[in-house]
Amino acid sequence: MTEPEKRALAVRVALLLLFGGWPASWGQKLDRGEEIFRSACAACHGWDARGQDRSQVGFEQPLPDFTDCNFATREAAADWVTVVRRGGPARGFSEIMPAFGEALTREQIESVVNYLRGFCAEPSWPRGELNLPRPFFTTKAFPEDETVVTNAIHATGSPALLSHWVYEKRVSARNQVEISLPFRFLNPATGRWRGGVGDLALGYKRVIAHSLNTGSILSASVEAVLPTGDPARGFGGGVTVFEPFLAWGQLFPSEGFLQVQAGFELPTRTRDAPRAAFWRAALGRGFFQQGGDGRYWAPMVEFLADREFETGARVVWDVVPQLHVTLSRRHHIRANVGLRIPANQTAGRPVQVLFYLLWDRFDGGLTEGW
Ligand code: HEC
Known part of the structure; x- marks a missing residue:
């Protein structure tokens, strides 16, 4: 010794x-x-x-x-x-x-x-309680230092594997920047697989208000989706799109929570893509194993709505049941599994099996905390 x-x-x-x-x-x-x-x-x-x-x-x-x-x-x-x-x-x-x-x-x-x-005297920092489990689609209001890799496999229609890499970096008490890049592997009617990069997105998020007393947090964000993919090959939209949105997280008693995100998709050329509005909500509840000391599970269900601004356009709905769980003891490595099920306008919209792995980098390295 x-x-x-x-x-x-x-x-x-x-x-x-x-x-x-x-x-x-x-x-x-x-x-x-x-x-x-x-x-x-x-x-x-x-x-x-x-x-x-x-x-x-x-x-x-x-x-x-x-x-x-x-x-x-x-x-x-x-x-x-x-x-x-x-x-x-x-x-x-x-x-x-x-x-x-x-x-x-x-x-x-x-x-x-x-x-x-009490030793942290600056009230601008939102408290960790307001950091709710990350749903697949509804953006969290809490600013993060997370790396997330989400994969989606088409369970119906022509086979495809979509992989989405997100890197989020908190830059101060209330501000966060992010970069994300999708990859796609498609097997169209020709029967040959092909892969490619989709549209790179850059984002900025700012917490507008938060309160542990009411269990609420509200953020405003803007994302710029750049046409880095090749739409002719089925990768990317071919036009720059700005997405301003609000994200709200609300805690309920007994570990219940609601997360809501609502915003617009504003392409720079509406010839190539229509303007649209979207809103998403995730309702869930957390469960701790071992009286609060063990693994954390959070079953959630998300509702996704998207409506183009064209006349006669209808709201397109999806439902996404999912189960989020901590993998590491430190709770900084987490996973989520779920299904994205189109609820209407189902033609050409496959059911997807979803899976993500999340790493909260601030809490430790990938090999630490197990
Ligand atoms: C024998 C020394 C020692 C004593 C006594 C001690 N701690 Fe610690 N504590 C540590 C060390 C060392 C760490 C850092 C562990 C690490 O980072 O791996 C730590 C970490 C912590 C953390 C975790 C912080 C995090 O990273 O999330 C908390 C909370 C904490 N201590 C609270 C307390 C409280 C409250 C008491 C008194 C009731 C206490 N400690 C007494 C040594 C001690």
Whole structure:
């Protein structure tokens, strides 16, 4: 055992003795978040919650800075409660972060987590609770650092595989930029497969309003879809399209949620593509395994509507039932499976089997946190 490891062990043993040996009534007195933090957490996390000096704690593992809003607002309180109750490894973090589930009551843990929340003093950062599970089509209102690869396979009609790569980058409290590129592999009537790149899209999103009290978040976005694909071969629309839209996320009690997106498709040349309006909604509910500490599942159903501005055009509807699930312990790698089912105007609109893999890059590397 190296010297820092020994010291880390000594800290942990001291804590264990401290908490393990405490009479329950004594622990109960510590009901204020601040007191709990000072006696149980500050030795490692520092009085100012920026992380105690490495030479003091005797381990190399970097400590988080809870005053850094960019870090401290990302996770929902429930995730921190899990880490404090069950220890770092419960969410794929270092085992140096001890488990306090035996030493502290749930109320005490919630109040110390609440106290930790106070260290980020800038209200412009929307809280992680408002970061709802990502549906296939309805854009989230929350600004993200996610990479998502979505695949769609035609289950009816002529065979095709569509793959859509999205890279989102949060640039500040409220702002996010994104780039996305679709790939298509088609097997038209000729029977020969061919592949190609579709239309590249650039996007910008800004959070307009958010409130944890009401459980709401509203964003405005604009996307520019550039004609990088070859429409003659079946890839891309052949015209630049601007898509301004609003996205709204709403939490309900018992882990229920609704996400809504509505906007316009405005091609620069209406000769090649009609103007259209679209609106989408995703209704879902989250379920945690192991009383909140385990995997997170979210069954959702999306309703997609698109209407061209031409006279006589009808609203085209799709229904998309889907199941979203966390794969990694840290919940930063997630998957979603579903079906896109045309609900009307079904001619030439195949049923699609959908699947995505999502990586929240801020929470860790692809191989971390399992
Ligand atoms: C023995 C040292 C130690 C003590 C005591 C300790 N922590 Fe930690 N804690 C850590 C370390 C180290 C990490 C970082 C783990 C990682 O990044 O892998 C951590 C991480 C965390 C995180 C996770 C942050 C994230 O990245 O999402 C939370 C929340 C947390 N601690 C809260 C607390 C609270 C509350 C207490 C007191 C009840 C406490 N810790 C006591 C060492 C400690």
